[in-house]
Amino acid sequence: MNLFVTGGCGFIGANFVRYVLKRESTCRVLNLDKLTYAGNLASLAGAEEAAPGRYRFVHGDIGDHDLVAALFAEQAFDAVINFAAESHVDRSIADPTLFVTTNVMGTQVLLSAAFAAGIPRFVHISTDEVYGSLGPDDAAFTEKTPLAPNSPYSASKAGADFLVHAFHETYGMNTVITRCSNNYGPYQFPEKLIPLMLRRASRDESLPVYGDGGNIRDWIHVEDHCLGVYLALTKGSSGAVYNFGGHAERTNIEVVRTLLGILGKSESLIRFVQDRPGHDRRYAMDYSLAEKELGYAPKWKFSSGLAATAEWYAQNTAWLDGVESGAYRNFMQAWYGNRL
Ligand code: NAD
Numbered sequence: 001m002n003l004f005v006t007g008g009c010g011f012i013g014a015n016f017v018r019y020v021l022k023r024e025s026t027c028r029v030l031n032l033d034k035l036t037y038a039g040n041l042a043s044l045a046g047a048e049e050a051a052p053g054r055y056r057f058v059h060g061d062i063g064d065h066d067l068v069a070a071l072f073a074e075q076a077f078d079a080v081i082n083f084a085a086e087s088h089v090d091r092s093i094a095d096p097t098l099f100v101t102t103n104v105m106g107t108q109v110l111l112s113a114a115f116a117a118g119i120p121r122f123v124h125i126s127t128d129e130v131y132g133s134l135g136p137d138d139a140a141f142t143e144k145t146p147l148a149p150n151s152p153y154s155a156s157k158a159g160a161d162f163l164v165h166a167f168h169e170t171y172g173m174n175t176v177i178t179r180c181s182n183n184y185g186p187y188q189f190p191e192k193l194i195p196l197m198l199r200r201a202s203r204d205e206s207l208p209v210y211g212d213g214g215n216i217r218d219w220i221h222v223e224d225h226c227l228g229v230y231l232a233l234t235k236g237s238s239g240a241v242y243n244f245g246g247h248a249e250r251t252n253i254e255v256v257r258t259l260l261g262i263l264g265k266s267e268s269l270i271r272f273v274q275d276r277p278g279h280d281r282r283y284a285m286d287y288s289l290a291e292k293e294l295g296y297a298p299k300w301k302f303s304s305g306l307a308a309t310a311e312w313y314a315q316n317t318a319w320l321d322g323v324e325s326g327a328y329r330n331f332m333q334a335w336y337g338n339r340l
C-alpha cells in the first residue's frame with residue numbers, strides 16, 4: 001500500500017504511521033502535516049530509520065489545493081487517510097474560526113483533489129462527538145444515530161462528515177468514515193485530560209476537574225483505534241461509517257482518581273473548577289458493526305492501558321518537557337536544516 005496520511009505528526013496520526021509501517025513491511029507513507037501547535041516531529045522520531053525509503057514527511061496544509069494536487073500528481077496513492085484537524089474542544093470554544101477552516105474547508109479541498117486525482121479510497125477520521133450527548137440510561141451511539149453536535153469542534157467535524165458523505169453520494173467516491181471515542185496513550189498533547197492530569201499530578205500541581213466531574217467518556221487505547229482505522233482502510237465498505245470504542249465508560253472523576261492511585265498521589269490535588277460551556281454529559285459507542293463487518297476487537301483493557309500510559313509518560317519526560325518548553329517547535333528547523 002502507498003498511503004497519503006494527513007495530520008501524522010499529531011497524537012493519533014503519529015501512532016497510526018508507526019503502527020502501519022510496522023504492520024505492513026512494504027507499506028509506504030507520505031505524511032502531510034501543517035505542524036500546528038499540536039504537530040510534533042519528535043512523535044515520529046526514528047520512523048524514517050525504522051522504515052528506510054518508506055516514510056516521507058511533507059510540511060503543508062490540507063487546505064492548500066495546489067500543494068495537495070501536486071503531491072497527488074507525483075505518485076499513485078492507494079488511499080488518503082485524513083487525521084488532520086483542529087482537535088481540542090476548549091480551543092474551539094475560545095475561537096471557532098480555525099476549526100471551520102481546517103476541519104470543514106480543509107477536508108473539502110482534500111476530497112476534491114483526491115477525487116480529481118482518482119485516488120481509490122478516502123478514509124476520514126471522525127469522532128463520537130458528532131452524535132451529541134447521551135443521558136444516563138440512553139443506549140450507546142450507533143452509526144444510525146442522528147448527528148447532533150454541540151461544540152464548534154464537533155459541529156466542524158460533523159460538517160466534514162457530511163461533505164465526505166456528499167462526495168460518496170454525488171461523485172461515487174470510495175469513502176469510509178470512522179467515528180471513535182476518547183483516545184489515550186503515548187504522544188498525546190498535554191492539553192487533553194489524561195496527559196494533563198498525569199503531568200500535573202507528577203509535580204503535585206492541582207488537577208482541574210470541570211463541573212462535578214460526572215461527565216462520562218468511553219475510553220479507547222490509541223493502538224486499538226489504529227487497528228480500527230487499519231481495518232476500515234483494508235476491509236471497510238465504500239460509503240460506510242464505522243464506530244470504534246473501548247467499552248470503557250468512566251466518569252472524569254473516576255479517571256482522575258485512578259490516575260492518582262497509579263501515581264501514589266493524594267486526592268487532595270483535585271479541584272472542581274467552572275464547567276466547560278455546552279459540556280456533553282456522556283458518550284458511549286456501540287461498535288458492533290465494526291466487530292461484525294471488520295472483525296474489530298479492542299485489545300486493551302482500560303485498567304492496564306491506563307497504567308501503561310502513565311508509565312510511558314513517566315519514562316518519556318523528554319518528549320513532555322519539549323512540548324512544555326516549546327522546544328518541540330525547533331524540530332521543524334532541525335528537519336529543514338538536515339535537508340537544505
Ligand atoms: P491532534 O490535535 O493531536 O493532531 C492533529 C494534527 O493535525 C497535528 O499534527 C496538526 O499539526 C495537524 N494539522 C492541523 N491542521 C492541519 C492542516 N490544515 N493541514 C495539515 N495538518 C494539520 O489530534 P488527534 O487527537 O491526533 O486527532 C486526530 C484526528 O482524530 C482528528 O481528526 C480528531 O478529530 C479525531 N479524533 C480524535 C480523538 C481523540 O480522542 N484525540 C477521538 C476521535 C477522533
Ligand code: DAU
Pocket residue numbers: 087088089090126127128129180181182183191192193194196208209210211215216217252276283
Ligand atoms: O470523544 C472524542 C473526542 O475526545 C475527540 O473528538 C477530541 O478530539 C478529543 O479532544 C476528545 O474530546 P474531549 O473534550 O472529550 O477530551 P478532553 O481531554 O478535552 O476532555 C475529556 C473530559 O475531561 C471532558 O469531559 C472534559 C474533562 N476535562 C478536560 C480537561 C482538559 C476536565 O475535567 N479537566 C480538564 O482540564
